[in-house]
Amino acid sequence: MKILKALGFAALMAVAGTASQASVIYATSVDSYTQGTGIVDPNRLVQSNALGGPADGKFLSLGLGGSAIFSFGQLFKATGALVEVTFSNRDTYIEKVKVYGGLNGVFTLLGTVSNGVMTNAFNFGGKFDQLKLVDISPNGWRRDGYDIDSISVSPVPVPAAGLMLLSALGLVGLVRRRKA
Numbered sequence: 001m002k003i004l005k006a007l008g009f010a011a012l013m014a015v016a017g018t019a020s021q022a023s024v025i026y027a028t029s030v031d032s033y034t035q036g037t038g039i040v041d042p043n044r045l046v047q048s049n050a051l052g053g054p055a056d057g058k059f060l061s062l063g064l065g066g067s068a069i070f071s072f073g074q075l076f077k078a079t080g081a082l083v084e085v086t087f088s089n090r091d092t093y094i095e096k097v098k099v100y101g102g103l104n105g106v107f108t109l110l111g112t113v114s115n116g117v118m119t120n121a122f123n124f125g126g127k128f129d130q131l132k133l134v135d136i137s138p139n140g141w142r143r144d145g146y147d148i149d150s151i152s153v154s155p156v157p158v159p160a161a162g163l164m165l166l167s168a169l170g171l172v173g174l175v176r177r178r179k180a
Helices: 002-021 160-179
Strands: 029-034 067-084 096-103 106-114 119-135 147-155
Touching: 067 096, 067 106, 106 119, 119 147
Parallel strands: none
Antiparallel strands: 029 067, 067 119, 067 147, 096 106, 096 119
């Protein structure tokens, strides 16, 4: 009976451990960057500014019509958040990007996100290995395009926990059968 309890606890911990790892992942690299037009401060052109978590005071400006492709180091679901920096009134200083999901170099338009709020949650269907953002902000005085502080996505759940649970349950069944 102690063996059964230990196996059950081990299976539960395996599932719980996987659930805690499946939180949020941030962009790990900028694979491609094409600077757009407009007034762009050189400090806003540093690609690594868009990597990692939000609110670090750094961001990457795409420029008007600019684009960037981001990788996350693993497959992910297109559920996540895009943090954009705007110093002006968001109601009158509109910035927008088209969001594309990429898998093995093939990109699909997922939708459009604007700077109406600082953090834009998105939930597009599919599994991808890259996100591409293309600025479609309207032209205007002193515009520099969409400014990316960070991008986060949800990792694709790893089925290993389920396999471990099934294996543990099979082992429990085997132990019970041998006792009978």
